[in-house]
Amino acid sequence: MNTNIESLHQLAIKPTRTIIGLMSGTSLDGLDVALCAISGSGTNTVVQLKEFETIGYSEEVKTEIRKVFAKKTIDFQHLALLNEWIGNLHADLVLDCLKKWNIKAKEVDLIASHGQTVMHAPKIKHQQSRFTNATLQIGDGDHIAVRTGITTISDFRQKHLAAGGEGAPLAVYGDYFLFGSDQENRIMLNIGGIGNFTFLPQNQNPEEVFVTDTGAGNTLIDAYTKFHFPELSYDKDAQIAMKGIVNQDLLKELKNDPFFEGTFPKTTGPELFNLDYVQKAINKSNSQLISVEDVLATLTRFSAETIAEAILYIIYQSETTQDELSLYVSGGGLHNPLLMTYLQELLAFPFKNTSELGILGDAKEAVLFAVLANETVAGGKTVFGTKKGVPSVTMGKISFPD
Numbered sequence: 284m285n286t287n288i289e290s291l292h293q294l295a296i297k298p299t300r301t302i303i304g305l306m307s308g309t310s311l312d313g314l315d316v317a318l319c320a321i322s323g324s325g326t327n328t329v330v331q332l333k334e335f336e337t338i339g340y341s342e343e344v345k346t347e348i349r350k351v352f353a354k355k356t357i358d359f360q361h362l363a364l365l366n367e368w369i370g371n372l373h374a375d376l377v378l379d380c381l382k383k384w385n386i387k388a389k390e391v392d393l394i395a396s397h398g399q400t401v402m403h404a405p406k407i408k409h410q411q412s413r414f415t416n417a418t419l420q421i422g423d424g425d426h427i428a429v430r431t432g433i434t435t436i437s438d439f440r441q442k443h444l445a446a447g448g449e450g451a452p453l454a455v456y457g458d459y460f461l462f463g464s465d466q467e468n469r470i471m472l473n474i475g476g477i478g479n480f481t482f483l484p485q486n487q488n489p490e491e492v493f494v495t496d497t498g499a500g501n502t503l504i505d506a507y508t509k510f511h512f513p514e515l516s517y518d519k520d521a522q523i524a525m526k527g528i529v530n531q532d533l534l535k536e537l538k539n540d541p542f543f544e545g546t547f548p549k550t551t552g553p554e555l556f557n558l559d560y561v562q563k564a565i566n567k568s569n570s571q572l573i574s575v576e577d578v579l580a581t582l583t584r585f586s587a588e589t590i591a592e593a594i595l596y597i598i599y600q601s602e603t604t605q606d607e608l609s610l611y612v613s614g615g616g617l618h619n620p621l622l623m624t625y626l627q628e629l630l631a632f633p634f635k636n637t638s639e640l641g642i643l644g645d646a647k648e649a650v651l652f653a654v655l656a657n658e659t660v661a662g663g664k665t666v667f668g669t670k671k672g673v674p675s676v677t678m679g680k681i682s683f684p685d
């Protein structure tokens with residue numbers, strides 16, 4: 284037997300596995316690195332977050348990724364170069380973290396790597412009849428495994444596509460395993476570049492679990508801020524948006540897109556929600572003369588309203604009353620005070636931070652990929668029923684270091 288298969292078997296039967304989850308999302312702010320101790324699997328999964336770091340990307344890295352990110356036309360050679368380059372970059376960032384944490388590579392059982400999404404193309408977006416849903420993450424797992432010496436599980440989204448999903452959101456699996464409760468109905472809301480949420484009913488029936496993207500989270504706020512203030516990558520603490528007022532005509536036009544009329548669940552990305560989207564809405568609503576501050580206030584309100592409307596619709600469908608619900612927020616949007624004030628205005632139930640459930644909000648997505656890798660080696664299929672969007676599969680490809 285290949286010794287790698289034997290070691291995989293050994294780590295699958297260990298009581299606790301040390302798994303590093305890596306997430307680099309649509310905001311291109313950096314790589315989230317979460318060192319987790321994970322025992323059990325499925326709904327018996329227990330995670331202890333041992334260490335967490337977000338390592339900011341340098342301007343050079345952001346510039347190289349932006350050359351292909353969410354673009355229809357790219358230099359194909361550059362994409363091939365980046366696939367290897369990002370793999371090795373992520374491997375180096377993991378090695379830096381291990382050094383800082385004083386942990387040896389051989390003490391880590393697995394790396395779970397999401398990679399960098401460069402294109403998300405559900406059929407509803409590309410609308411080409413002969414092709415189905417597609418998504419592409421780069422930063423190949425073989426490079427991470429060879430460079431770190433740690434077995435790496437990566438490219439989680441392709442199995443989801445193969446089994447009929449849109450390749451996202453994957454958060455639902457980890458959310459259900461880690462945060463399902465028989466004490467309350469829960470909404471696990473993540474506000475990254477894109478917003479998404481999982482609904483976890485108190486009855487804990489996996490067939491009633493639900494997940495969807497909601498539309499823009501921070502991505503339009505970030506893009507518009509960067510366009511007008513090139514030295515800034517986001518509107519820190521909503522300092523700019525707070526000086527503006529919401530323009531109702533622009534808001535109405537921003538919400539006037541087929542994405543919002545499509546049935547749930549659905550997924551999206553910066554392929555749709557980008558500067559061009561904002562510019563078109565400004566032109567159509569004749570709001571060319573409004574201030575940058577007003578546009579940012581309106582974009583912030585747009586994110587809040589579309590998140591809130593999606594949540595309220597799903598709650599209504601599930602016949603859950605609002606006083607039986609708690610909402611746990613994670614992702615960078617949690618730190619935007621204006622966005623959070625708007626959301627709280629629109630949703631009447633208690634807001635909590637995922638830290639109250641033992642996982643730091645900023646770390647949640649990286650932890651979720653560690654949980655997915657744990658399922659791949661030590662778990663099994665959880666049956667989420669035939670509901671579109673949550674295929675009952677384990678995900679990820681295994682790369683051995685030698």
Ligand SMILES: Nc1ncnc2c1ncn2[C@@H]1O[C@H](COP(=O)(O)OP(=O)(O)OP(=O)(O)O)[C@@H](O)[C@H]1O
Binds near residue numbers: 474
């Ligand atoms: N203090 C703050 N004030 C305002 N916004 C903030 C603050 N801190 C973080 N953010 C927002 O959070 C973003 C980063 O969020 P996060 O890291 O969750 O995104 P991501 O993982 O890249 O996204 P996705 O999950 O959609 O792929 C920043 O780009 C910024 O818009």
Ligand SMILES: CC(=O)N[C@H]1[C@@H]2OC[C@@H](O2)[C@@H](O)[C@@H]1O[C@H](C)C(=O)O
Binds near residue numbers: 454
């Ligand atoms: C294709 C892709 O990378 N999608 C991301 C993105 O960021 C948020 C939202 O859009 C979500 O669908 C997904 O990430 C999280 C981790 C998910 O799959 O649950």
